[in-house]
Amino acid sequence: MVASSTSKSSLSVTLRVWRQAGPNQPGKFVDYAAKDLNPDMSFLEMLDVVNDDITTKGEEPIAFAHDCREGICGTCSCTINGKPHGPGRGIATCQLYMRSFHDGDLIVVEPFRARSFPVIKDLITDRSAFDKIMQAGGFITVRTGAAPDANSIPVPKHDADLAMDAAACIGCGACVAACRNASAMLFVSAKVSQLGLFPQGQPERDKRVLAMVSTMDAMGFGNCTNQYECSAACPKTISHDFIARMNRDYLKASFRSVFKPVSNSTGGGAA
Amino acid sequence: MSLAGNLFHSSIGRKFLMALTGLILVGFVVGHLVGNLQIFQDPDHINGYAAFLHQMGPLLWVARIVLLISVGIHIWAATALALENKQARTGNGPATAKHWIQATLSSRFVRWTGYVVLAFVIYHLAQFTLGVAGSAQFKENLPRYVMAADYRVAGFPVIKAGAEVLDVHSMVILGFQNPIVSVFYIIAVGLLSFHLLHGIDSFFQTMGWRSAKWSGALRKLTLVFCLAYFLGNLAIPGSVLTGMKGLREGFRAPSTSRTARR
Numbered sequence: 001m002v003a004s005s006t007s008k009s010s011l012s013v014t015l016r017v018w019r020q021a022g023p024n025q026p027g028k029f030v031d032y033a034a035k036d037l038n039p040d041m042s043f044l045e046m047l048d049v050v051n052d053d054i055t056t057k058g059e060e061p062i063a064f065a066h067d068c069r070e071g072i073c074g075t076c077s078c079t080i081n082g083k084p085h086g087p088g089r090g091i092a093t094c095q096l097y098m099r100s101f102h103d104g105d106l107i108v109v110e111p112f113r114a115r116s117f118p119v120i121k122d123l124i125t126d127r128s129a130f131d132k133i134m135q136a137g138g139f140i141t142v143r144t145g146a147a148p149d150a151n152s153i154p155v156p157k158h159d160a161d162l163a164m165d166a167a168a169c170i171g172c173g174a175c176v177a178a179c180r181n182a183s184a185m186l187f188v189s190a191k192v193s194q195l196g197l198f199p200q201g202q203p204e205r206d207k208r209v210l211a212m213v214s215t216m217d218a219m220g221f222g223n224c225t226n227q228y229e230c231s232a233a234c235p236k237t238i239s240h241d242f243i244a245r246m247n248r249d250y251l252k253a254s255f256r257s258v259f260k261p262v263s264n265s266t267g268g269g270a271a
Numbered sequence: 272m273s274l275a276g277n278l279f280h281s282s283i284g285r286k287f288l289m290a291l292t293g294l295i296l297v298g299f300v301v302g303h304l305v306g307n308l309q310i311f312q313d314p315d316h317i318n319g320y321a322a323f324l325h326q327m328g329p330l331l332w333v334a335r336i337v338l339l340i341s342v343g344i345h346i347w348a349a350t351a352l353a354l355e356n357k358q359a360r361t362g363n364g365p366a367t368a369k370h371w372i373q374a375t376l377s378s379r380f381v382r383w384t385g386y387v388v389l390a391f392v393i394y395h396l397a398q399f400t401l402g403v404a405g406s407a408q409f410k411e412n413l414p415r416y417v418m419a420a421d422y423r424v425a426g427f428p429v430i431k432a433g434a435e436v437l438d439v440h441s442m443v444i445l446g447f448q449n450p451i452v453s454v455f456y457i458i459a460v461g462l463l464s465f466h467l468l469h470g471i472d473s474f475f476q477t478m479g480w481r482s483a484k485w486s487g488a489l490r491k492l493t494l495v496f497c498l499a500y501f502l503g504n505l506a507i508p509g510s511v512l513t514g515m516k517g518l519r520e521g522f523r524a525p526s527t528s529r530t531a532r533r
Contacts, residue, residue: 082370115359178372181356185282213283222359223282223352225381226473227374241482247283248479254277254284 010036011103015050017062018110020119023126027119029108032062039099043086044069044076046098063122069094071235074170077177078123079110084174084233092172092235112173114182116220127173129219130187134171136215137208138191144200153199163197166190168236178233181222186230188216189246190238196249206253213250282355283477285348290477292341292348293470299338300463304503307443311506314440314519319422321410322436323429346389353382377468384466391459398446408445410437414523441522447511454512460504464497471496 012035020027034050041049044066051061067075076093080086086096101107109123117125167190175186192209195201201208224243231240278284309316324331371379394404402409416438421428430436447453471493475481481489510516 083372113360180360180374182359183282183356210277213281217280217282220359221282222356223286225352225356225378226469226476227378229372229374232372239483240476244476244479244481246479247286247477250277250281250283251287251479254274257277258274 006099008039011039011098011101012036013098013101013103013105013107016106016108017122019062019122020111021060022121023118037098039097041098042069042094043078043080043096043098044094063120063124065124066094071095072170074172074235077112077125077127077172077174079112079177081108084112084177085172085235089232090235090237092170092174095235112177114173114176114221116182116184117173117176125173127171129221130171130173130184132219133184133188133212133215134191137204137211138195140195140200141204155198159197163194166194166197166238166242169194169234169238170236172235174233174235175230175238176221178229179222179224180227180229181225183224183230184216184219184221185224185243185246186234186238186240188212189240189242192246192249193242196245205249206256209246209249209253210257213246282352285352286477288344289348289352290474292345293474295337295341296345297467297471301500304500307507308503310440310443311510311516313419314416314438315418315420315422317440317443318416318436318438319418319430321439322434323422323424325437326429342392346385349382349385375469377465378473381466381469384462387459387462388466391455391463394455398452399442408442410439410442413438413441413445416440438522441518443507444511444516444518445524447508450512453508456508457505461501464501464504467500468493468497 012033015032015034016029017032018027019030032050032054034046037046037049044064047062047064054061065075065077067073069076071092071094074092077084078086078093080093080096085091085093087100088096111117111119111123111125112127113119113125116129117127120126169187169190171187173184173187176182176184179185192212195208196205226240228240231238278288306320307317309320377384397403399410402411406412415435418430418432418434418436420432422430447456472481472490475489507516
């Protein structure tokens with residue numbers, strides 16, 4: 001993260017935080033003064049410090065989701081000044097440092113909002129809709145075993161690299177929060193492409209994309225309007241090229257399902 | 272789900288329908304413009320062309336029905352998708368104003384440009400096809416035009432010299448001599464070009480043919496296409512409005528001749 005200043009002097013900001021006691025309860029913004037902050041502390045550390053103050057006063061601390069604090073788990077999820085994970089490109093909230101702000105700034109902190117991500121409390125949302133999509137097809141059914149011998153299944157380097165780009169998705173939901181339509185297309189396309197690019201993923205390629213898209217729609221996510229706000233907000237800078245790939249996969253699978261021959265024998269094996 | 276179910280009910284399916292109908296409509300507007308640019312040639316051309324199209328009878332109706340269905344599906348899919356998008360956000364949108372990161376201007380206003388284009392298409396049909404708006408200048412109410420030479424399509428003379436045909440040439444020029452009509456046309460085709468700037472780019476994305484490797488070139492090609500389309504359309508009302516393109520020689524307005532007869 002590029003710092004907006006290289007100053008080492010402490011800074012004070014005003015936080016305008018979304019407070020909501022529980023699901024389906026009315027929420028509101030509450031202002032908190034965060035004083036004398038070390039510019040090198042992360043945004044989440046700053047929230048910890050603010051929470052210390054709040055707790056000392058006997059009030060309910062701000063609930064926020066966090067886990068690894070190194071940008072690989074996808075748990076932290078704050079919309080900061082209207083952008084998921086705050087200013088800066090290719091970082092999660094935990095990788096945002098206070099040096100990205102100026103002394104005296106007003107910082108608006110909200111949860112990742114979407115109808116499919118109901119607020120649990122304050123800044124924490126329920127993102128289990130993503131799990132439902134993964135359960136619909138984000139896996140390879142057969143055991144692929146331990147690491148195979150090199151070259152026993154040839155994978156072109158180009159495909160492996162592209163699959164790795166997609167696999168970098170940490171499932172945080174910033175794409176949904178950034179999208180004007182709360183669409184989950186970037187997340188789903190990353191998961192579909194990650195497996196669809198590998199030889200092991202081919203047998204279930206059609207079934208996977210049809211099932212995952214169908215579940216995505218059923219979960220109430222919006223539709224892509226090709227504005228690419230998702231990839232701009234993605235902490236892993238996953239490209240919206242994967243959305244194009246998923247669109248193609250989905251259309252191919254839909255048309256193929258009409259013409260693909262089916263065996264007459266039912267039964268005997270999983271139907 | 273069946274193929275029809277996938278296409279009409281799923282998110283990507285309906286986007287595919289939007290892309291497909293959009294492609295048909297882009298094809299039409301380009302053909303329509305190229306045909307109409309014949310107005311800059313001798314009146315024989317545009318009048319012969321119009322008579323030729325009308326001569327096609329059932330084929331013309333097939334084309335009209337395909338276009339009408341395309342417009343219907345395009346609007347239906349856009350509406351259905353937009354309502355779902357609203358639903359996905361309702362009650363849980365960002366409390367702060369939407370912070371745009373990289374969405375293009377044409378994508379943000381695509382719905383609004385769509386509304387203007389729809390209003391324009393309705394007016395355009397009323398004026399030049401049905402003769403509801405500005406009916407005194409409608410082709411059916413103008414004196415017939417006598418073809419000076421054969422109108423040829425692919426070398427075949429489809430409209431013979433001496434044939435009496437509708438005077439589309441004069442209708443268009445009389446229509447565009449009204450500055451309000453002309454300015455509305457120019458604004459509407461400008462917004463249509465702006466609509467296509469997002470639409471054509473989106474077509475490639477929805478079909479899955481767009482990637483970072485050539486998206487920059489695609490964007491530039493789309494921009495050039497939209498600009499050329501706009502300039503082509505600007506030429507017709509623009510040249511009439513500035514007086515560069517006037518009525519044909521020997522044209523007599525019917526209203527004056529009618530009063531003379533009375």
